[in-house]
Amino acid sequence: xxxxxxxxxxxxxxxxxxxxxxxxxxxxxxxxxxxxxxxxxxxxxxxxxxxxxxxxxxxxxxxxxxxxxxxxxxxxxxxxxxxxxxxxxxxxxxxxxxxxxxxxxxxxxxxxxxxxxxxxxxxxxxxxxxxxxxxxxxxxxxxxxxxxxxxxxxxxxxxxxxxxxxxxxxxxxxxxxxxxxxxxxxxxxxxxxxxxxxxxxxxxxxxxxxxxxxxxxxxxxxxxxxxxxxxxxxxxxxxxxxxxxxxxxxxxxxxxxxxxxxxxxxxxxxxxxxxxxxxxxxxxxxxxxxxxxxxxxxxxxxxxxxxxxxxxxxxxxxxxxxxxxxxxxxxxxxxxxxxxxxxxxxxxxxxxxxxxxxxxxxxxxxxxxxxxxxxxxxxxxxxxxxxxxxxxxxxxxxxxxxxxxxxxxxxxxxxxxxxxxxxxxxxxxxxxxxxxxxxxxxxxxxxxxxxxxxxxxxxxxxxxxxxxxxxxxxxxxxxxxxxxxxxxxxxxxxxxxxxxxxxxxxxxxxxxxxxxxxxxxxxxxxxxxxxxxxxxxxxxxxxxxxxxxxxxxxxxxxxxxxxxxxxxxxxxxxxxxxxxxxxxxxxxxxxxxxxxxxxxxxxxxxxxxxxxxxxxxxxxxxxxxxxxxxxxxxxxxxxxxxxxxxxxxxxxxxxxxxxxxxxxxxxxxxxxxxxxxxxxxxxxxxxxxxxxxx
Numbered sequence: 001x002x003x004x005x006x007x008x009x010x011x012x013x014x015x016x017x018x019x020x021x022x023x024x025x026x027x028x029x030x031x032x033x034x035x036x037x038x039x040x041x042x043x044x045x046x047x048x049x050x051x052x053x054x055x056x057x058x059x060x061x062x063x064x065x066x067x068x069x070x071x072x073x074x075x076x077x078x079x080x081x082x083x084x085x086x087x088x089x090x091x092x093x094x095x096x097x098x099x100x101x102x103x104x105x106x107x108x109x110x111x112x113x114x115x116x117x118x119x120x121x122x123x124x125x126x127x128x129x130x131x132x133x134x135x136x137x138x139x140x141x142x143x144x145x146x147x148x149x150x151x152x153x154x155x156x157x158x159x160x161x162x163x164x165x166x167x168x169x170x171x172x173x174x175x176x177x178x179x180x181x182x183x184x185x186x187x188x189x190x191x192x193x194x195x196x197x198x199x200x201x202x203x204x205x206x207x208x209x210x211x212x213x214x215x216x217x218x219x220x221x222x223x224x225x226x227x228x229x230x231x232x233x234x235x236x237x238x239x240x241x242x243x244x245x246x247x248x249x250x251x252x253x254x255x256x257x258x259x260x261x262x263x264x265x266x267x268x269x270x271x272x273x274x275x276x277x278x279x280x281x282x283x284x285x286x287x288x289x290x291x292x293x294x295x296x297x298x299x300x301x302x303x304x305x306x307x308x309x310x311x312x313x314x315x316x317x318x319x320x321x322x323x324x325x326x327x328x329x330x331x332x333x334x335x336x337x338x339x340x341x342x343x344x345x346x347x348x349x350x351x352x353x354x355x356x357x358x359x360x361x362x363x364x365x366x367x368x369x370x371x372x373x374x375x376x377x378x379x380x381x382x383x384x385x386x387x388x389x390x391x392x393x394x395x396x397x398x399x400x401x402x403x404x405x406x407x408x409x410x411x412x413x414x415x416x417x418x419x420x421x422x423x424x425x426x427x428x429x430x431x432x433x434x435x436x437x438x439x440x441x442x443x444x445x446x447x448x449x450x451x452x453x454x455x456x457x458x459x460x461x462x463x464x465x466x467x468x469x470x471x472x473x474x475x476x477x478x479x480x481x482x483x484x485x486x487x488x489x490x491x492x493x494x495x496x497x498x499x500x501x502x503x504x505x506x507x508x509x510x511x512x513x514x515x516x517x518x519x520x521x522x523x524x525x526x527x528x529x530x531x532x533x534x535x536x537x538x539x540x541x542x543x544x545x546x547x548x549x550x551x552x553x554x555x556x557x558x559x560x561x562x563x564x565x566x567x568x569x570x571x572x573x574x575x576x577x578x579x580x581x582x583x584x585x586x587x588x589x590x591x592x593x594x595x596x597x598x599x600x601x602x603x604x605x606x607x608x609x610x611x612x613x614x615x616x617x618x619x620x621x622x623x624x625x626x627x628x629x630x631x632x633x634x635x636x637x638x639x640x641x642x643x644x645x646x647x648x649x650x651x652x653x654x655x656x657x658x659x660x661x662x663x664x665x666x667x668x669x670x671x672x673x674x675x676x677x678x679x680x681x682x683x684x685x686x687x688x689x690x691x692x693x694x
Contacts, residue, residue: 021096022083022110024118032075032114036083038094039068042346042380043087044416050083050109051642051693054665059086075114076639082109088385090272095300101132102175102185104247105281106267130176131184137170138659140689142196147625147652147684159684164207165196166214168226169660170692171246181254187247187265191227194659244289255301263292268325268437271338273350274376274387275410276451279336280438284328291330293323315342326356326436333357333364336437340376350376354436370395372436385414387425391452393433404485405430408452412461421465428458431488454491458484471509478502493529500524501544513553519670520546534569534612544569547671559595566591566672585609589673591655591666603632605666607653607673625682628653634664644691651684663689 024034038046046069047059062069062085075081082101085092093100097110098117111132143164170190178184199210217225227243247267251260260269262285271279285292297319298306306316319338326334334357340350354372357364371394378387391408412425429452439445453459461479468474481499483490492499505519524541525531531538547566554560568587591605609626632648646664648656657667667674 022081022094022098022112022117024112024114026077026118027074030077032077032079032118033072034075034081034112034114034117035070035072036062036085036094037068037070038062038085038087038092040087041066041068043069044385044414044421045088047086048083049086049091050081052079052081052083056086057665077115078640079115080111080113082111084109091270101134102173102183102249104173104187104267106262106269106279106283107281131174131178132176134173134175135171135692135694136173137168137190137692138662138689139166139168139170139692140196140659140663140687141166142659142685142687143200144196144683144685147682160202161200162202162683163195163197164200164210165198167193167196167198167659169193170226173247181252183249183251183253185247185249185266186245189244189246189265190223191243192660193227251295253299255299257302258297258299260295260297261292262295264289264330266292268293268321268323269295269297269319271319271352273340273352273374273389274348274378275389275412276374276376276391276435277438277447278352278374278435280445280447282439282443282445282447283325283437285323285325286328286330288329288331291324291328293321293325295319295321295323313344317341326354328442332359334436346380348376348378350374352376356436370436372434374435383415383417385416387412387414391433391435395432405432405456405488408433410452419467421463423461423463425461426459427453427461428484429453429455431456431485453481456484456488456490458482473507475505476502477505492527494527497525497527497530499530500526514551516548516550518546518548537612542569543567545670545672549671557597559597560593561595562593564591564666564668564671565589566668566670568672585611587673589653589655598635600633600635601664603630603634603648605630605632605653605655607655625652630655632656632664641692641694646687646689646691648687649684650687652682654685659689662691662693663687664691 022034022036024032027033036048040046041064046062046064047056048062048071049055049059052073052075053059060071060073062071069085083094084103085094091107093108094110097112099111099113100108101111103109141164144162146160146162147158168191172188172190173186175185176183197205198214199205200207201210214225223243246265247262248264249260249262249266251258253259262268264285265287266285267281268279268283268285270277270281298317303315303317306314317338317340319336321336322333323335324330324333326332334355336352336354338350338352340348342348352372352374354374356370373392373394375390376388378385388411389409393406395406408427408429410425410427412423412427414421414423416422433452433455434440435448435452438447438451440448459479459481461477463475463477465473465475479501481501483492483495483497486495501521501523503519503521505517507515507517509515521544522541523532523544526540528538528540531540532542534542545566545568547564549565550561550563552561566589568589586609588608588610589605590607592603594602596602607628607630628651630648630650630653632646634644634646637643637645644662644664648663650656655666655673656663657665661667
């Protein structure tokens, strides 16, 4: 292992140090105008994302100039913004920001008090000492009813109350420099409740007992009352959820070497390598209240010194991180080392080494059971950009006959002008190819498969986007999936099957304030053995998903209108609580949000399921009501603390986010609903909630 550490420590890495900053000035009406600048003219597209854009969901495109990208936006007085740039898909912190705050994902957000900045504070000034407070909290009430009974011939609605409760999901974050050059980040999970049954639960807790129990605990033991569903089990409080220390991270920044130590739910610092996220932003140091990591990284002074030594031709970064986080639970020792470099401002090279060791100090060497070697390259050649990644796994304790099964590759090229952007590439993933420190299966994340593809598959892919006019953009994304190594197990019944998936999209700017866009996707397979079952029919070609989106900004009493239609032709019965109906239904959702005076947003939604086989009354046979609707409204009641009040009624159709993710937003994948269970639940709910994000 000593040789490995020595090898890693002498290699070079690069971090493209882009120049960026934010400036601000006060306007005559008391508001503040902020200008954001990102100084990398070689980037193809740069977006500004922050607390004021709902981060990536509403990220704003920046305007490209000779020296970089700019965006100017007006804010209310008293605003403090948290933000990052998204440069060609890569999240980038503004290193010249007046201040920084931990983002909760292993990195940091840029932070600027616009009033102070407009009053003369310099961008790039040293951050002030002291901790800053952040929170993401949701407080709400829900009353749920079973709305549908099925007699075998028809549906009956009787609104049978099933459960009700008051819930809190709240995270408190403290971050900043306690003294100069000593950053600390602490997150407390104040409450983590997801179920609403502490006031009433059919068959176990009646309203009288539930209310009395909750009110008593609020008076005598407030934190416990907010943190636990006390009415569920009043005899065993040890089984209730507790307030606990989540993330804890600290370190020392010297400029030459920056040291970071994390513990518990603290996230590893994410790393993006050309095409792949090789250190997942959701990877905890150790979620079983054990485990942690140490990270040593070259600092700003070292990068500046090295750049000067090479006449600005090489930007360099080295990261070494021994840890006990390789299994996320905190039980196993591991290591990752990264070396990356930007050469002549046009070529980025990256090498990462990961290793998994034993569970005790005396088994670090002999119990090294696997290692990853990950290579990356990104280069610009005029209007073209080339990206490549290669992965090699080394399983020391397992003998794999075909070494190709231990590798993965992604190589692609992008050509971009003001008129057209085109990308063409190829990737494959061996049957045993995996990446350490990247989630797969945990927390409903499939990040490895999203990046590498399914095991033992290869893909040819391409994407073209054309600006037909200043108001019309059309695009086509297409890929073909095939088995990679025919000597290994295949995901297809026939190893020669080719699955072809084209997705067409278009955006039309009807006016300066009105836009419509949409997309549609189909799947086609070449072999009978792998055709798609829909109802009682087998098809080689199916329409899998699509959607339309209309948005308009208006000047009258109605401030804006946003309408979304989504179609999902891939759902099976398991997604609706009935695994016996197979791939036999399609789902439609229609969602509308209208902003009216006083900043109130009114929402209305409708869902419909249709059977593919019209000769069989499938939906009645299963007892699942095919129709549902929702009504809701939300309003920001406090800008300073970004507090949103929302109210909803859902009937057999729930398009909203899960409670802890903020009820006021729709839960979408593209324009179709992204809900694994209870999409149409034969149940209704009344909700009132508050969201805090500051």
